[in-house]
Amino acid sequence: AQTVTQSQPEMSVQEAETVTLSCTYDTSESDYYLFWYKQPPSRQMILVIRQEAYKQQNATENRFSVNFQKAAKSFSLKISDSQLGDAAMYFCAYKGPGHGATNKLIFGTGTLLAVQP
Amino acid sequence: DVKVTQSSRYLVKRTGEKVFLECVQDMDHENMFWYRQDPGLGLRLIYFSYDVKMKEKGDIPEGYSVSREKKERFSLILESASTNQTSMYLCASSFSSGSFIYYEQYFGPGTRLTVT
Numbered sequence: 001a002q003t004v005t006q007s008q009p010e011m012s013v014q015e016a017e018t019v020t021l022s023c024t025y026d027t028s029e030s031d032y033y034l035f036w037y038k039q040p041p042s043r044q045m046i047l048v049i050r051q052e053a054y055k056q057q058n059a060t061e062n063r064f065s066v067n068f069q070k071a072a073k074s075f076s077l078k079i080s081d082s083q084l085g086d087a088a089m090y091f092c093a094y095k096g097p098g099h100g101a102t103n104k105l106i107f108g109t110g111t112l113l114a115v116q117p
Numbered sequence: 118d119v120k121v122t123q124s125s126r127y128l129v130k131r132t133g134e135k136v137f138l139e140c141v142q143d144m145d146h147e148n149m150f151w152y153r154q155d156p157g158l159g160l161r162l163i164y165f166s167y168d169v170k171m172k173e174k175g176d177i178p179e180g181y182s183v184s185r186e187k188k189e190r191f192s193l194i195l196e197s198a199s200t201n202q203t204s205m206y207l208c209a210s211s212f213s214s215g216s217f218i219y220y221e222q223y224f225g226p227g228t229r230l231t232v233t
Contacts, residue, residue, distance in 0.1 A: 009157075035221075044121075045207065045224040091159060104175070105222060107159040 002027045004094050006108035013082045014116050020067075021077045021111045023092030029053075033095040034068065034075045035105070040088040048090070051075065079113075087115045120144070121225035123208055129231045136195040138228050140208030147213040149191035150222065151175075151183065154205040163206075166191055167213060198232045205229050 003026045013019035025034070032053045039045040051059045051068050058066050063083075067076045079086055092108040124139035140149065148167050152160040152175075162175030164183040172183050180202060184192045191210075195202055206228045212220040 004159075006159075037224075044226050047221045050221070104162060104165065105160075107161075109157055109159040 002029075002094055002096060002106050004092055004106050004108040006092050006111050008111045009109070010112045010114070012114045012116060013079070013086075015082055015084060017082055018078060018080045019082055019113065021079075021090050021092075021113065023075045023077070023108055025073050025075065025092070025094050027073070027094065027096065029096050031097045034066075035093040035095070036064070036066070036075075036077045037091045037093060037107075038086075038088045039091065039110075040085075045091070049077065082115050084115050084117060087113055089113075121208060121210055121223050123206075123225040123228050125228050126226060127229050127231075129233065130195075130198050131233055132199060134195075134198050134232075136198045136230065136232075138193040138195075138206055138208075138230070140191045140193070140210075140225055141189055142191075142208075142210040142223070143189065144210065144212070144223070145188065146210035146223075147188075148211045148222075149185065150209040150211075151181075151191065151193045152207040152209065153177065154207055154227070160207065163193065198230075200232050203230060203232045 005024045034051045036048040037045050038048045049061045049064050063080045065078045089110045089112050091110050093105045121142045130136050150165040151163040154160050161177050166172045166185040182194045208225040209222040211222045
């Protein structure tokens with residue numbers, strides 16, 4: 001069975017600094033998707049960034065980028081120039097191949113990021 | 118913008134009560150999901166539905182049932198609430214093209230349920 005592991009329950013970063021959140025996963029599939037979701041306090045979960053496993057290039061979205069290491073089954077999120085609004089719970093998630101009824105996400109346990117002014 | 122709404126942000130129920138959690142999405146999405154979020158456990162899938170009246174069990178369906186009579190609405194039912202069902206419940210929806218393209222899930226704000 002596929003699993004997603006986030007080994008950092010909490011992290012802290014100074015405003016304007018860079019922080020990296022770790023995620024590892026286990027799968028026997030070769031084609032899959034990986035995601036980072038952000039859940040701000042008392043607000044809705046939103047998608048931050050996604051990576052298709054067949055793409056060698058790491059995904060980037062403005063200040064957010066990933067380091068996708070397929071062989072190592074590692075998928076870390078880097079937040080550059082951290083802002084107070086980045087404070088949130090971050091979840092790493094995996095989706096295997098397939099479509100339709102198999103649109104199932106497997107989530108890690110989350111990393112709570114605090115941003116210090 | 119996609120909007121996923123949930124009927125309550127906070128709910129307090131007594132043990133043994135029947136509890137309904139409702140979720141509505143306004144984007145004509147085929148797929149709808151119910152998750153449970155607990156500290157240290159992340160999100161776990163309870164049930165999902167890929168069409169009206171269609172449902173499939175997720176990872177932790179025990180003690181729950183669902184109903185999807187209309188495309189935009191997906192209800193989670195706790196037949197007889199128990200204290201171990203105290204949790205945050207998140208609804209999500211996504212488009213499904215039937216192809217191998219994956220469309221992201223959009224989440225509701227969550228319902229924090231306390232069973233006493």
